[in-house]
Amino acid sequence: MGADPRLRDLRRIAIVPALNEQHTVARVIDELHAFDEGLDVVVVDDGSVDATAQVARAKGARVLRLPFNLGIGGAVQTGFRFAFENDYDIAVRVDGDGQHDPGQLGRVLEPVLRGDADIVVGSRFADVELSGYRSSRTRRIGIRLLAWIVSRIVGQRVTDTTSGFQALNREGIALFARDYPHDYPEVEATVMVFRHRLRLLEVPVEMRERGGGRSSITALRSIYYMVKVLLAIFVGLFRRNVVPEEGSE
Amino acid sequence: MTPLAVSIFGAIASFVLVLVVLELIRSRRLRERYALLWLVTGIVLTVLSAWRDGLNTIAGWLGVRSYPPAVLFAVGLLFILAVLLHYSTVISRLSDQNVLLAQRLALLEQELAGE
Numbered sequence: 181m182g183a184d185p186r187l188r189d190l191r192r193i194a195i196v197p198a199l200n201e202q203h204t205v206a207r208v209i210d211e212l213h214a215f216d217e218g219l220d221v222v223v224v225d226d227g228s229v230d231a232t233a234q235v236a237r238a239k240g241a242r243v244l245r246l247p248f249n250l251g252i253g254g255a256v257q258t259g260f261r262f263a264f265e266n267d268y269d270i271a272v273r274v275d276g277d278g279q280h281d282p283g284q285l286g287r288v289l290e291p292v293l294r295g296d297a298d299i300v301v302g303s304r305f306a307d308v309e310l311s312g313y314r315s316s317r318t319r320r321i322g323i324r325l326l327a328w329i330v331s332r333i334v335g336q337r338v339t340d341t342t343s344g345f346q347a348l349n350r351e352g353i354a355l356f357a358r359d360y361p362h363d364y365p366e367v368e369a370t371v372m373v374f375r376h377r378l379r380l381l382e383v384p385v386e387m388r389e390r391g392g393g394r395s396s397i398t399a400l401r402s403i404y405y406m407v408k409v410l411l412a413i414f415v416g417l418f419r420r421n422v423v424p425e426e427g428s429e
Numbered sequence: 430m431t432p433l434a435v436s437i438f439g440a441i442a443s444f445v446l447v448l449v450v451l452e453l454i455r456s457r458r459l460r461e462r463y464a465l466l467w468l469v470t471g472i473v474l475t476v477l478s479a480w481r482d483g484l485n486t487i488a489g490w491l492g493v494r495s496y497p498p499a500v501l502f503a504v505g506l507l508f509i510l511a512v513l514l515h516y517s518t519v520i521s522r523l524s525d526q527n528v529l530l531a532q533r534l535a536l537l538e539q540e541l542a543g544e
Contacts, residue, residue, distance in 0.1 A: 247533045248526050363462065404465075411468075412461045415454045 195259030198276025264357035302345035307384030439478030
């Protein structure tokens with residue numbers, strides 16, 4: 181597949197967070213290069229104990245190896261920092277477990293390339309026709325509930341606040357490089373984007389079954405997760421100074 | 430029965446604790462992850478202080494007949510122990526990570542010096 185001609189003059193990078201994904205990360209990198217051979221790939225290895233880093237390097241990706249597990253938020257932000265400091269114009273985020281299909285990146289990138297959005301999120305639920313996505317009942321209810329609350333807060337319909345399949349322009353990269361939530365970050369990040377008056381759009385995507393590894397959210401942790409995220413969102417609403425000064429953390 | 434002054438003072442003090450924790454999160458001096466246990470502590474103590482009949486009932490279950498507010502102290506103490514134990518695990522994790530960081534730094538410096 182040939183890359184979009186509008187991409188040609190842009191410095192573009194794929195950020196791939198991976199934790200013990202040695203069986204899937206090679207395929208993800210191959211598919212990213214098949215989508216666009218000029219796309220740099222940086223794999224953020226969040227403390228894997230398997231051969232994820234070696235496999236990724238062998239496939240020609242840059243690998244940022246974190247000395248210990250930071251959790252998905254810290255791992256992804258490492259990628260955004262790398263993209264920001266190396267002056268990339270466009271970044272896409274694709275998970276290393278293979279559930280995001282790089283073949284659909286064209287659709288996710290389109291609003292960013294058109295200049296209509298700073299951040300685009302591939303949503304499993306934006307289009308009912310495409311929603312072949314399967315997961316446990318409680319998980320679906322949780323995702324729906326969060327989407328409803330976030331939609332209320334930001335005043336725009338958001339259907340999938342937990343999706344990590346994203347494309348960002350320079351503004352989006354700069355924001356996330358400076359400030360990105362911890363633990364399970366996407367919900368808080370969505371609210372943050374609106375608080376900074378950046379433009380967020382969703383496009384419908386289809387996600388695949390996870391190729392390997394396990395979801396970072398187990399059943400027991402989801403209650404803690406919901407409470408923590410809701411607390412963070414509501415307290416965050418009372419913050420006037422939304423961006424922390426560099427080094428204040 | 431709990432003296433009214435104790436109930437009022439207990440409820441106000443615990444509620445202030447909740448407000449202080451929320452303000453610390455808002456000003457980014459406390460992470461949500463470490464705030465949850467404090468918030469639960471504050472909320473439980475606020476409820477137990479304000480809900481006088483409940484405190485009496487619980488005191489009855491625990492065999493505390495003479496002075497129900499003792500249950501407030503016991504619950505407060507229990508939560509403080511939980512917070513401290515939680516912090517001990519956090520400190521252990523941080524010191525493990527610190528060792529790892531120092532080792533990585535030493536290896537990197539050696540690599541750079543060897544060029």
